[in-house]
Amino acid sequence: MKANSSITSCNCFAIRQAARFVSQLYERHYAKAGITAAQFSLLVYIAEAEKAGMADIAEAMVMERTTLVRALKPLERDGYVVSEPEGKGSRKLLLTLPPKGLQKLNEAVECWHAAQAEYVALVGAQRADDLRQMLLAIPSGKAA
Template sequence: MNLLPPESDDCFAVRQAARHISKLYERHLSEAGVTPTQFSIMNELVRRPGTTMIELADAMVMDRTSLVRALKPLLRDRLVAESAEEHGKRRLRLALTESGCTKLEEAAGHWRMAQASFEGSFGQQQATDLRNELFRITRDVSYAKR
């Protein structure tokens, strides 16, 4: 069997790095009682209030099942609210509640500490370059759709 070494496996490298970085953010954000995914969802809802579940899943590059799983505690705790779209359509629109804005503000302080920790150990410019390249991949490269 001719296996590739991990050093030549792009998927393995990206997933391993993502798990490593996620642990850092999980540790900090757990102080506010949210996960990194929930923090990103709340942050996205601030930028795009009234977004639909499909729009949010696309923006987060998540399947709908994973998004629903992450949203359930936010809805239960009334940090995010659902409202029916006008004109009788069945799509629900999501928005951050006042409590959600307060929770996001609290969590943002913990996020900033995680960000500073990562940039302090990895390098601020390297972190910026990495972030730009990762966003370029999700914005400009459509491997998953091929």
């Protein structure tokens, strides 16, 4: 960086700082359901897809496969997510939520509502919506 530059002029720093702050806010709420923010996102994605392959989840979450596997292990261990082969002899696994997983998701949705409300109270409804739309556009390349 140039001598007259500041860390606060770095886009990456600002986004990461905000992401850590927002993640901590949501994590505090999800802790009441015994899951993490990443696990909540996985439960929601799998529930909406009904059956989801690892590659699809990793792509949608912009997540490395190894990170995804680490996040899924406790969900599978606790019986919130189950995997099954796509078909006979297939090595591709599809993930689904059994009733226990749907119950955990419903519990966590209450925590999500509380986190959303706290976040909106902090930044304002319109600003929260605008920021979310801008951030969602970045990975798709449609942010310009």
